[in-house]
Amino acid sequence: MKVMILGFVAALVIAALAPVVLEQFGWSSAEQYSSESVRLD
Amino acid sequence: MNAKLFGAAVFALATLLFNPGWAQEAPEVDRTSTGGAQTLEDIMARQEQLKVDESFRSENLGDPASAAPIDEPLGTLGGRSQPDIWRGVRYNEIDTSTQVRGPAVDVLIQDGGMPWYELRRGPVITYGGGAILGFLLLLVVFYFVRGRIRIDGGPSGTKIERFKAIERFGHWLLAGSFIALALTGLLTLMGRSFLIPVIGQEAFSPLAIGSKWLHNNIAWAFMLGLVMTFVMWVAHNIPNKLDWHWLKAGGGIFTKSHPSAKKFNAGQKIIFWTVMILGFSVSLSGLSLLFPFEMPMFASTFEVMNSVLGTDFPTALAPHEEMQLSNIWHSIVAFLMMLAIIAHIYIGTVGMEGAYDAMGDGQVDLAWARQHHDLWVEERQAKQGRGESP
Numbered sequence: 517m518k519v520m521i522l523g524f525v526a527a528l529v530i531a532a533l534a535p536v537v538l539e540q541f542g543w544s545s546a547e548q549y550s551s552e553s554v555r556l557d
Numbered sequence: 558m559n560a561k562l563f564g565a566a567v568f569a570l571a572t573l574l575f576n577p578g579w580a581q582e583a584p585e586v587d588r589t590s591t592g593g594a595q596t597l598e599d600i601m602a603r604q605e606q607l608k609v610d611e612s613f614r615s616e617n618l619g620d621p622a623s624a625a626p627i628d629e630p631l632g633t634l635g636g637r638s639q640p641d642i643w644r645g646v647r648y649n650e651i652d653t654s655t656q657v658r659g660p661a662v663d664v665l666i667q668d669g670g671m672p673w674y675e676l677r678r679g680p681v682i683t684y685g686g687g688a689i690l691g692f693l694l695l696l697v698v699f700y701f702v703r704g705r706i707r708i709d710g711g712p713s714g715t716k717i718e719r720f721k722a723i724e725r726f727g728h729w730l731l732a733g734s735f736i737a738l739a740l741t742g743l744l745t746l747m748g749r750s751f752l753i754p755v756i757g758q759e760a761f762s763p764l765a766i767g768s769k770w771l772h773n774n775i776a777w778a779f780m781l782g783l784v785m786t787f788v789m790w791v792a793h794n795i796p797n798k799l800d801w802h803w804l805k806a807g808g809g810i811f812t813k814s815h816p817s818a819k820k821f822n823a824g825q826k827i828i829f830w831t832v833m834i835l836g837f838s839v840s841l842s843g844l845s846l847l848f849p850f851e852m853p854m855f856a857s858t859f860e861v862m863n864s865v866l867g868t869d870f871p872t873a874l875a876p877h878e879e880m881q882l883s884n885i886w887h888s889i890v891a892f893l894m895m896l897a898i899i900a901h902i903y904i905g906t907v908g909m910e911g912a913y914d915a916m917g918d919g920q921v922d923l924a925w926a927r928q929h930h931d932l933w934v935e936e937r938q939a940k941q942g943r944g945e946s947p
Contacts, residue, residue: 517917517918519722519725519726519729519919520725520729520733520916520917522726522729523725523726523727523728523729523730523732523733523782524729524733526726526730526778527730527733527734527737527775527778527779527782528775528778530734530774530775530777530778530781531734531771531774531775531777531778532774534773534774534777535774543848548659548660548848548851549658549659549660550658550659551658
């Protein structure tokens with residue numbers, strides 16, 4: 517039972533971290549849809 | 558002559574007579590009054606579905622050869638007026654470029670949107686949802702007909718370790734993320750049709766936004782769980798002769814016998830490979846949807862299919878068509894997976910006494926293990942007897 521809950525929590529942690537990691541790689545939608553001459557922030 | 562037959566013959570002749578397919582050519586039109594542009598006669602001829610020679614429009618694309626220099630009035634258009642340019646776009650006669658940056662922004666028109674939308678909200682929901690409801694009903698009937706598969710002679714009280722903690726972790730990572738993906742996927746697919754009429758748009762909106770976020774991000778946990786379980790269990794899931802005997806006996810489900818099996822029986826191997834193959838496929842189409850236009854895969858897949866199977870699938874697909882196909886394929890494969898997993902959940906919980914313990918705390922009753930995985934128990938006990946790690 518403990519391992520089951522650990523598996524579910526791990527899935528949620530991965531889900532929470534995924535967008536942060538993808539953003540680090542420059543894979544945000546904003547970056548994908550703009551050129552170098554656009555200042556995003 | 559039979560009156561009905563005569564009526565049918567008259568109807569067929571009348572159809573042929575008035576059918577625009579006979580394609581009467583529209584009469585020559587004098588366009589001097591409009592300076593060469595289309596006239597009321599052209600419009601009327603098109604409405605009557607007559608064949609109109611469109612060359613007066615498709616070839617009227619301006620005169621780039623005598624364009625004004627770029628720094629003079631209208632020079633930037635390169636000898637074409639705006640209507641000339643749009644006519645060129647319409648008849649696919651000029652090369653267009655855009656200063657807008659981004660994937661697929663140079664596609665002005667693609668007409669696959671409505672067929673995709675109709676397919677998604679029609680047959681995909683009807684057959685996919687119907688299959689799930691029908692299968693659930695079938696399992697309820699099966700449960701009442703066959704009953705729970707009991708441990709013959711009752712539990713022995715002695716436990717044996719069936720799955721290690723890391724194996725159970727990989728299983729639950731995959732299972733938890735799959736259930737989240739299935740629920741949020743169904744909500745995304747069917748919410749507009751079934752939830753909005755019940756809870757209203759204001760309540761559905763945050764639910765849909767949350768579902769989209771969870772679906773997109775928990776997909777990574779699913780892919781990790783898929784890789785983990787594949788690596789841990791693939792060696793135990795290679796089909797062998799034993800599986801054939803197991804299948805011939807129907808797994809003992811109907812005959813109440815217990816065909817021999819190692820760590821995984823043929824039924825479990827079918828579930829394993831179904832999850833692996835469909836899981837891989839749904840992950841690929843999911844990645845294609847997660848990174849729009851970055852991972853087109855259908856044109857190249859169709860190319861391979863055409864060369865191997867001799868089929869005639871289109872190999873020139875607009876970027877949006879790739880996305881539409883990915884979306885439909887994603888739904889179909891996901892529905893198939895849901896059916897397999899519902900069967901798996903049934904047999905692992907209410908369908909069989911003692912089965913849940915294998916993934917619950919990893920310890921199963923020895924009598925259950927001998928009944929369903931006798932050869933695996935023998936292997937384990939032989940290893941323990943030799944002092945090896947099981």
